[in-house]
Amino acid sequence: MSENSASFKIRLKNNAAEVEACLAGILTDTAQPDEIARPEPLLAAMRHGVLNGGKRLRPFLVMESAALLGGDAQAALRIGAALECVHSYSLVHDDLPAMDDDDLRRGQPTVHIAHGEANAILAGDSLLTLAFDIIAAPETGLQDRQKTELVLALARASGIGGMAGGQALDLAAEGLALDETGITTLQAMKTGALIRFACEAGAIIAGSSDADRRLMRQYGEKIGLAFQLADDLLDLTADAETMGKATGKDAARGKGTLVALHGKDWTEAQLARLVQEAATLLEPFGERADVLNEAARFVANRRS
Template identity: 65%
Template sequence: MAARNLIPFEAALMARADQVEARLRALLDDRPLSGEIARPRRLLAAMRHGVLNGGKRLRPFLVLESAALLAPDHDEAPALTVAAALECVHCYSLIHDDLPAMDDDDLRRGQPTVHKAFDEATAILAGDGLLTLAFDTLADEALGLPADRRASLVLALARAAGSGGMVGGQMLDIEAETSAPDEAGIIRLQAMKTGALIRFACEAGAVLTGASASDRERLAEFGSAIGLAFQLADDLLDLTADAGTMGKATGKDAAAGKATLVALHGEAWARRQLSGLVEQAHALLEPYGEQAALLKAAAHFVAIRSN
């Protein structure tokens, strides 16, 4: 484990992304999931289009590195599958977020969004398919975890992704276009829409390794801090980056009149907040010493990323 922390962060991130990509390809192969019932080819192609399109795979990285931090000698196969399941949920949310009724985007990671490459109905079903595949994967005995840990992962992810988490945050985001929330409302929106899945990613490493409740809570708090940092950085990028760098349209928050902390307080304030959130995240990991180097680097990366 000590040697892993000597790997440059971006190299470690890319290596984890390659591992997750391979696991996602296996989950989205032509193999029937239930008996002999094959998945429709067009649906499967749309699901692949929405998932196998690159990306940093940050959330899976956090699952894998949180697990490695708490149990350096654990079997990584279950953690890799949990990481891939989480990425299915994240990608489902992007497919639906890009739809005309939501953000109406034509590009995602530099390629046509699923509803542009296929059609709106297929995009909706592809998102539905990815969401349910994630829970199928976590609940399956083939995951190789005890039943209580599988149940804990299913429950935690359902809450992070559902009406009290990401989906609820999406609803608040839509409402914010017509009734601007105050600062507390924006923080709540962002903690749900973006932060909930990132918090789950860090917490999942503790759950799947059977770590203590205190470790689970500490990593969840770390996830909350970097989740807020991620959204703050995203809002800054929407304001300052170009579409070519981002691989998607930019400037849409301002055009839609969305309330963000950057719009409320300005760029300089936002950058100071980012610095404070990174410090908070690092402080939460201090008890783990040098073993937490990659996760600390992840917090820094979230704040300074360029896309």
């Protein structure tokens, strides 16, 4: 392992611990102003869904993109926590019997297995709502215009034209032979949109120029595609113990992936190309972009 790679993994782990602590501090049993009460069974299901480890890659990208562009670190942490709430809600709902019907997530029972389907649905609903609460709350030290831009960008990335729409396309695609355009559109929505938001959010937090915001958005699109390609490759080659969830399910359900369409060698070549394209985008920042360059390599080469 190179020195840069080892340093990156330490940074990723430390940032994940910060995000976990932030979320734990938000998800206490103390009702906030204008809340009436926080029911314990629902709170327990929410905590199970979001305080369960994981790499916290999306918050990491928010925090590091903001750091690159001079954004406030504490605000970036809270926006990262908000994004993790959206991501976690999507996993809670994706695991439900009506969708992917999974019993295992990050090596633990899924929320509906541990807390029941009704609480899992409500936990997902509440985590999604909480994300926008975190952005708007006075504790998030940003200007109102920045908060509005973040709310709009996250809503567009997570709703009908983004992640939720991508999941709908994914469910409809089972057993269908999607072409490359169909697969790419589905994956850009279901997986790529939140990763794109994570990188663009850093620019919003920093109050960056439109040009830098577009650049970070493009970087996010590159690594979002790389993330999904790597995920599909792992679904084909990794085991459930390594992944902490069931594998081989795409092929079993007849889901089209670019890996299935083009093969392992093509996929690995595409991953290398995307890493290089991401690095080219970040060239104007010089060595200051080392962490995000390493993030692109990590996404493409991950093993779980």
